[in-house]
Amino acid sequence: MKQIFSLVLLVIMGVMLWSLIPLGQPTEPGEVAEHYIRHGIEENRGANLVTSVIVNYRGFDTLGEVTVLFLSVAGAGFVLRRREGLAPLTARPSSEILQTGARMLFAPLIVFGAYIFVHGHLSPGGGFQGGAVVASAVMLLLLADRDHRLPHGFMSWLESAAGFGYVLTGLAGLMVAGSFLSNQGVLPLGTWNRLFSGGVIPVIYILVGLKVGTELSVLLETMMNSGRPADTTGGEH
Amino acid sequence: MNTLTPATLYLATAIALILIGFAGLLVRRNILKMVLGFALVDTGIHLLIATLGSNPGKAAPILDSAELAADPGLVVDPVPQALVLTAIVIGLGVTALMLAYVVRLFALKKTLDVSEFGRLKW
Numbered sequence: 001m002k003q004i005f006s007l008v009l010l011v012i013m014g015v016m017l018w019s020l021i022p023l024g025q026p027t028e029p030g031e032v033a034e035h036y037i038r039h040g041i042e043e044n045r046g047a048n049l050v051t052s053v054i055v056n057y058r059g060f061d062t063l064g065e066v067t068v069l070f071l072s073v074a075g076a077g078f079v080l081r082r083r084e085g086l087a088p089l090t091a092r093p094s095s096e097i098l099q100t101g102a103r104m105l106f107a108p109l110i111v112f113g114a115y116i117f118v119h120g121h122l123s124p125g126g127g128f129q130g131g132a133v134v135a136s137a138v139m140l141l142l143l144a145d146r147d148h149r150l151p152h153g154f155m156s157w158l159e160s161a162a163g164f165g166y167v168l169t170g171l172a173g174l175m176v177a178g179s180f181l182s183n184q185g186v187l188p189l190g191t192w193n194r195l196f197s198g199g200v201i202p203v204i205y206i207l208v209g210l211k212v213g214t215e216l217s218v219l220l221e222t223m224m225n226s227g228r229p230a231d232t233t234g235g236e237h
Numbered sequence: 238m239n240t241l242t243p244a245t246l247y248l249a250t251a252i253a254l255i256l257i258g259f260a261g262l263l264v265r266r267n268i269l270k271m272v273l274g275f276a277l278v279d280t281g282i283h284l285l286i287a288t289l290g291s292n293p294g295k296a297a298p299i300l301d302s303a304e305l306a307a308d309p310g311l312v313v314d315p316v317p318q319a320l321v322l323t324a325i326v327i328g329l330g331v332t333a334l335m336l337a338y339v340v341r342l343f344a345l346k347k348t349l350d351v352s353e354f355g356r357l358k359w
Contacts, residue, residue, distance in 0.1 A: 010256050072333055193306075223336070
């Protein structure tokens with residue numbers, strides 16, 4: 001009975017979704033998007049319009065997004081902090097291939113992640129993607145050596161500094177140009193399609209990259225060590 | 238009904254993903270599989286929004302050549318892509334938090350069956 005009900009519900013949902021969507025008609029940019037496309041370069045000098053939208057036009061949203069990510073990581077850490085009742089985990093030592101591979105790939109992955117978030121205003125990618133690549137390097141390290149501990153003091157310091165820097169950059173825009181996170185007059189806009197261009201956009205995306213990278217690394221470590229006895233994990237963090 | 242274009246195919250895939258995810262949420266009793274269902278719905282919605290903002294005749298909204306910068310009419314709307322980027326990050330955070338709760342709930346009852354968690358109090 002319940003299965004039939006679920007099936008009927010899903011069919012209704014499928015029909016609704018299918019009929020709501022204008023199939024096969026390519027959409028034209030709306031009024032706001034038209035402004036972003038026409039004036040994006042003259043206002044921000046960033047070649048990547050998606051980055052311009054995320055970091056400048058909708059920069060306040062992105063500040064909220066970073067806060068949501070921080071809250072979810074803090075929430076996961078809080079939920080997994082108490083270790084009573086968690087199944088004790090006996091980690092098998094990782095294989096030679098994984099250990100050697102992790103040692104070889106760690107530095108290139110960090111550099112690649114940094115490359116992605118430094119070039120966020122020029123090419124596809126940005127702070128979130130670069131941060132995820134950095135976190136994947138840390139995950140490889142943790143998989144290869146289950147007893148490895150991240151430097152928590154340094155990580156939380158870097159994360160807080162990056163978040164604080166984001167807000168300070170926004171306040172600089174408020175003081176110079178009169179609106180929060182404004183890109184006018186805070187830093188020289190530079191030449192289009194060069195690394196040093198886009199005003200505050202690369203600065204903010206680098207801070208976002210650092211913040212996302214450290215947050216996801218701490219999240220991965222929390223989850224991977226959630227089943228371990230407290231004495232081997234260095235206690236509270 | 239128009240002909241089968243790549244966009245139609247993407248939309249069909251997106252809707253299929255959303256429906257499979259909801260089916261998982263409705264039918265499965267294992268909390269871990271319900272989280273997976275949620276992740277599928279999430280992915281389907283991302284694909285849906287990204288496809289709605291796409292246009293096979295236009296380039297990506299990255300004005301990195303003089304030709305594109307001179308004629309901005311050649312690129313697609315950047316807003317859906319920015320929205321999807323935001324949604325991916327939020328989806329990741331929500332999924333991570335849900336998985337942390339699953340670990341905690343399993344530690345409590347030693348089972349992942351959702352019907353065992355009838356009482357709200359831990």
